[in-house]
Amino acid sequence: MKTETLKINITQRILNINDNKILSKIAKLLDEENVIGYDAEGNPISEKEYAKDIHEALHQLSEGNLETYSSEEVRKKILGQ
Template sequence: MKTETLKINITQRILNINDNKVLSKIAKLLDEENIVGYDADGNPISEKEYTKDIHEALHQLSQGKLETYSSEEVKRKIVG
């Protein structure tokens, strides 16, 4: 089945659902699969993974365990 046909078929099926439990499951699945970017190796990153990574980085930062660099340090590393 072509992508556009599949989208239309799924949309029509979703519009006919009246069960909130089923709709919540669909929403959860879409939220988990929502691609918001890609990592340095080109692998997709979901919104859920991105949020988890940000929270982990903030936690490490608050613990003083996150390695950070100033703008000048980054410039020196790139330019040399």
């Protein structure tokens, strides 16, 4: 089935659902699968994964365990100086 046909089919089916439990499950699935970017290897990153990574980094930063670099250090690493 072509993508556009599949989208229309799914949309029509969702519009006919009156059960809030099922609609909530669909919403949860879409939220979990919402791709907002890709990592360095080209793997998709969901909004949920991104938020989790940010919270983990902030936690590590507050604990003093996050390795960080100044702009000058990054410039030197990139330019090999």
